[in-house]
Amino acid sequence: MNDLKIRCTPEPTLRRLPLYLGFLKGISDRGRNISCTQIANEFGFDPTQVRKDIAQTGIVGTARIGYDTKDLILQIETFLGWNKKHEAFLAGAGNLGTALLKYNLFKDEYGLDIVAVFENDKAKQGTHIAGRKVLPVDKITDLARRMHVPIGVIAIPPEAAQSVADRMIEGGIIGIWNFCPVALKVPEGIIVENARLSTSLAVLTGKLHNLLNA
Amino acid sequence: MNDLKIRCTPEPTLRRLPLYLGFLKGISDRGRNISCTQIANEFGFDPTQVRKDIAQTGIVGTARIGYDTKDLILQIETFLGWNKKHEAFLAGAGNLGTALLKYNLFKDEYGLDIVAVFENDKAKQGTHIAGRKVLPVDKITDLARRMHVPIGVIAIPPEAAQSVADRMIEGGIIGIWNFCPVALKVPEGIIVENARLSTSLAVLTGKLHNLLNA
DNA sequence: TAGATTGTTAATCGATTAACAATC
DNA sequence: TAGATTGTTAATCGATTAACAATC
Structure with missing residues (x-):
C-alpha cells in the first residue's frame, strides 16, 4: 500500500548492501580486486546472490578479476545515498x-x-x-x-x-x-x-x- | 548456515507479530473479540497473512467470532517469550x-x-x-x-x-x-x-x- | 437463517539458488 | 591456455495471496 509500484531494489538487497560495505571498508588493501565469492564467504551467502545485489548498484565487474574494491565501496555508498548528506x-x-x-x-x-x-x-x-x-x-x-x-x-x-x-x-x-x-x-x-x-x-x-x- | 533446519516460524511472521501485539494492547476494550480482518486493516496487510501469522502462536479462533483479545495478547506474548524474563x-x-x-x-x-x-x-x-x-x-x-x-x-x-x-x-x-x-x-x-x-x-x-x- | 470469519488447500509471486555461456 | 569469475537465464524454494469449505 505504501510503496509505489515502480521496479524497486528488493528490500533484502537493501539490507545486505550495508553488510558488504562494512566488510569492504574493513579491507586494509583496497588496491586489490574483490570477487563476489570472497564477499559471499565472509557472510555465508550464495555468491550469485552477492553478484545480483552488487549489480543493483550499477557497477560492472571484470570476468576472472572481480571488482575494484575502491570502486565498489564508492558505488554502494552512492547507491545507498550515503556519500551525500x-x-x-x-x-x-x-x-x-x-x-x-x-x-x-x-x-x-x-x-x-x-x-x-x-x-x-x-x-x-x-x-x-x-x-x-x-x-x-x-x-x-x-x-x-x-x-x-x-x-x-x-x-x-x-x-x-x-x-x-x-x-x-x-x-x-x-x-x-x-x-x-x-x-x-x-x-x-x-x-x-x-x-x-x-x-x-x-x-x-x-x-x-x-x-x-x- | 546459522540456522538449524528445524521447521521454524518464518522470520517475516516473527517481525509482524510484535506489530499485532502493539495494536492489540492499544485496544481499550479487551473484552471484545478481534478478527484477522480488523488487524489486517490496521496495517494494510492481507487478512489471510494475519491469520497464518496468528496460527503460528497456536491459538485457535472461532469462526464468525474471531479471537478473544486478551487470549490473543497472552498467546503472542507467550509465543515470543515476552512474558517471562x-x-x-x-x-x-x-x-x-x-x-x-x-x-x-x-x-x-x-x-x-x-x-x-x-x-x-x-x-x-x-x-x-x-x-x-x-x-x-x-x-x-x-x-x-x-x-x-x-x-x-x-x-x-x-x-x-x-x-x-x-x-x-x-x-x-x-x-x-x-x-x-x-x-x-x-x-x-x-x-x-x-x-x-x-x-x-x-x-x-x-x-x-x-x-x-x- | 445468512453472512462473517476461521482454517486450509491451491495458485501466484518474488527471491534465492543453480546452471551455463562469455570473458579476461 | 586453463580456470576463475562475471552476467544472465532457468529452476527451485518459500512466502504471500486467492479460493473455498466448515462453522458459529
Whole structure:
C-alpha cells in the first residue's frame, strides 16, 4: 500500500548492501580486486546472490578479476545515498533520541545529518543536545518546509508518533525513520522505515523459543 | 548456515507479530473479540497473512467470532517469550549501550532483563549506569556460565565485537542481539539477530533514492 | 437463517539458488 | 591456455495471496 509500484531494489538487497560495505571498508588493501565469492564467504551467502545485489548498484565487474574494491565501496555508498548528506529532523529528545544524536556514526558513515531536534517537554526546549538546539514540536512543519528537509526521525512516545508524522509530511518530509512501535498511517508516496528494536528482539526471542522447544 | 533446519516460524511472521501485539494492547476494550480482518486493516496487510501469522502462536479462533483479545495478547506474548524474563548481559556502555539500559521498555514489555554491563573502558568500570554496575569485559565468560544467562547484547565498537561474542558463547550464551555493524562468526546453534540501525537506514535511503530517481 | 470469519488447500509471486555461456 | 569469475537465464524454494469449505 505504501510503496509505489515502480521496479524497486528488493528490500533484502537493501539490507545486505550495508553488510558488504562494512566488510569492504574493513579491507586494509583496497588496491586489490574483490570477487563476489570472497564477499559471499565472509557472510555465508550464495555468491550469485552477492553478484545480483552488487549489480543493483550499477557497477560492472571484470570476468576472472572481480571488482575494484575502491570502486565498489564508492558505488554502494552512492547507491545507498550515503556519500551525500541527507538532512533530517529528529522528534524526541529522550534516551533513544539523545543516543541517536550522539551516535555520530550516522553523519560520518551514513550521511544522515540531524539538523534539529524537536521535543514536547517544555523543560528540554531551548536546551542543547550534542550541539543542536531543542525546539518545540509545533515548529516542525514550518521549518521542514523552509529548510527542505527530506527525512524525519521519530523517537517519541507512541501516543504522539502519528501526529508528529503528520506534521512532518505536511512540511514536505518524504522519508520517515520510525523508532516508535506503532503503525504510522501515511499517504502514498511517503516512505516509512520502521527501525523497531522490539521487532528485532522478537526475532531473537522467537528463534530462541523455537530452539529451546524443538 | 546459522540456522538449524528445524521447521521454524518464518522470520517475516516473527517481525509482524510484535506489530499485532502493539495494536492489540492499544485496544481499550479487551473484552471484545478481534478478527484477522480488523488487524489486517490496521496495517494494510492481507487478512489471510494475519491469520497464518496468528496460527503460528497456536491459538485457535472461532469462526464468525474471531479471537478473544486478551487470549490473543497472552498467546503472542507467550509465543515470543515476552512474558517471562530473559536475563541478558550487555557489552558496551557507550551512547547506544546506555540508551538500551535506560530504555526500560525492554524489561517491562519484552522481558529482556539486562542484569549486567561490561565495558573495556577502565574509567567506566566500577561506576553504575541505570542501577547496574559496570564490569570489565573479561568477566563475561565466567559470569555468564555461573548465572546461566542466555542472551548477550553487543553494543561496542566493531573491532571488539567478535571477541566479545566469543566470550559470551564460551560462557554458554546462545542468543546474541548484535548492534554492531559486523558479521559475527558463530558456531551452529547460536542465534544472532542483527539489530543494525545502518541496515534499516539503508532501506530508507535506498528507497528514497529509488523514488527520487524514478 | 445468512453472512462473517476461521482454517486450509491451491495458485501466484518474488527471491534465492543453480546452471551455463562469455570473458579476461 | 586453463580456470576463475562475471552476467544472465532457468529452476527451485518459500512466502504471500486467492479460493473455498466448515462453522458459529
